[in-house]
Amino acid sequence: MSEIPTVMRAAAIDEFGPADRLTVHKLPTPVAGPGEVLVRVEFAGVQPTDAAIRDGWTPPGATIEFPQILGNEFAGTIVRVGAGVTEFEAGQQVSGFRVLGCYAEYLAVPASQTVVKPEKVDWLTAGAVSASGQTAHTALERLGARPGETILIHGAAGGVGTMAVQLARHRGLRVIGTGSKQNQEYLRTLGAIPVVYGEGELDRLREAAPDGIDLAFDTAGHGNLRVAAELVADRGRIGTIVEPPLAVETGGLWLNSDRSARRLRELLDLCARGELRVTVRKEYPLDAAADAHRDVSAGHGRGKVVLRIGGGS
Numbered sequence: 001m002s003e004i005p006t007v008m009r010a011a012a013i014d015e016f017g018p019a020d021r022l023t024v025h026k027l028p029t030p031v032a033g034p035g036e037v038l039v040r041v042e043f044a045g046v047q048p049t050d051a052a053i054r055d056g057w058t059p060p061g062a063t064i065e066f067p068q069i070l071g072n073e074f075a076g077t078i079v080r081v082g083a084g085v086t087e088f089e090a091g092q093q094v095s096g097f098r099v100l101g102c103y104a105e106y107l108a109v110p111a112s113q114t115v116v117k118p119e120k121v122d123w124l125t126a127g128a129v130s131a132s133g134q135t136a137h138t139a140l141e142r143l144g145a146r147p148g149e150t151i152l153i154h155g156a157a158g159g160v161g162t163m164a165v166q167l168a169r170h171r172g173l174r175v176i177g178t179g180s181k182q183n184q185e186y187l188r189t190l191g192a193i194p195v196v197y198g199e200g201e202l203d204r205l206r207e208a209a210p211d212g213i214d215l216a217f218d219t220a221g222h223g224n225l226r227v228a229a230e231l232v233a234d235r236g237r238i239g240t241i242v243e244p245p246l247a248v249e250t251g252g253l254w255l256n257s258d259r260s261a262r263r264l265r266e267l268l269d270l271c272a273r274g275e276l277r278v279t280v281r282k283e284y285p286l287d288a289a290a291d292a293h294r295d296v297s298a299g300h301g302r303g304k305v306v307l308r309i310g311g312g313s
């Protein structure tokens with residue numbers, strides 16, 4: 001059995017605040033408790049949600065304790081299993097999720113939030129698929145996306161949007177995706193009919209979907225749910241992951257990711273078959289975690305930002 005250091009490196013905050021509060025700390029290596037596995041982390045995805053936590057938002061049910069390690073998805077190798085864990089063993093390569101704690105060389109996580117990484121899935125994909133992928137997957141399920149329908153996805157080039165476009169195409173939907181001018185060709189490569197957001201957007205959307213739009217998923221905010229409400233007759237089929245008040249105002253749905261090992265396994269299997277791919281717009285070393293936060297907070301860009309921690313050797 002390989003030696004596990006008693007101290008590890010992790011990107012953590014000692015108080016809430018801007019990105020520069022996120023720095024590398026030396027902290028005790030966690031221990032796998034009952035029902036948990038201890039994972040040596042290779043990559044951890046970075047989300048706008050992590051930046052919101054750093055700023056002072058506490059996710060429902062979570063407790064923030066300083067120094068607080070951030071990060072809610074990871075890929076790595078199991079190095080120990082806790083009492084009662086029979087379905088995993090040391091040496092297995094896994095992908096998984098937690099609310100906090102993933103920007104670290106080691107993390108202890110419930111075995112139930114961990115899935116074996118298919119051999120064909122690379123480390124980077126396994127470390128960055130869970131958060132955005134599970135959010136997009138949940139949204140399509142809750143909006144009742146069906147083959148042959150037309151879906152409008154606002155913010156289609158982003159972390160969640162990139163996943164939502166591909167998952168909707170995989171389910172047999174026609175996808176209209178909004179993005180900036182720079183991302184139009186990218187959206188086409190994902191399988192969407194691209195539309196530039198901003199002034200005149202409603203007319204462009206009507207032109208792109210002359211037979212109408214059945215459902216809409218807003219990953220961008222900026223009042224986009226109001227645009228969706230103009231186009232989709234059934235308000236129960238428009239939803240946002242960004243602006244809860246607009247869900248109330250329009251009669252649409254407030255969508256929250258419903259993460260599970262089952263959902264993650266489905267996403268990893270799609271990746272292994274080449275039917276879903278994760279776009280990584282930039283990889284940062286753990287030391288540059290603050291820069292990674294500035295990047296995801298920009299609100300523009302293609303796909304995901306990822307921290308390289310072990311490096312996948």
Ligand SMILES: NC(=O)c1ccc[n+]([C@@H]2O[C@H](COP(=O)([O-])OP(=O)(O)OC[C@H]3O[C@@H](n4cnc5c(N)ncnc54)[C@H](OP(=O)(O)O)[C@@H]3O)[C@@H](O)[C@H]2O)c1
Pocket residue numbers: 047048049131132135154155156157158159160161178179180181183197198219220221222224240241242255256257296298299300301302303
């Ligand atoms: N409720 C939940 O469970 C949940 C889960 C995950 C994420 N979220 C939230 O969902 C949001 C998206 O996350 P993400 O990781 O996908 O972020 P992201 O990667 O930054 O993507 C945001 C996208 O929005 C687009 N955008 C910016 N301004 C726009 C506008 N005016 N109209 C239309 N699109 C616009 C950008 O497109 P261009 O680059 O082309 O400008 C960008 O690709 C974040 O606010 C995050 O906190 C919520």
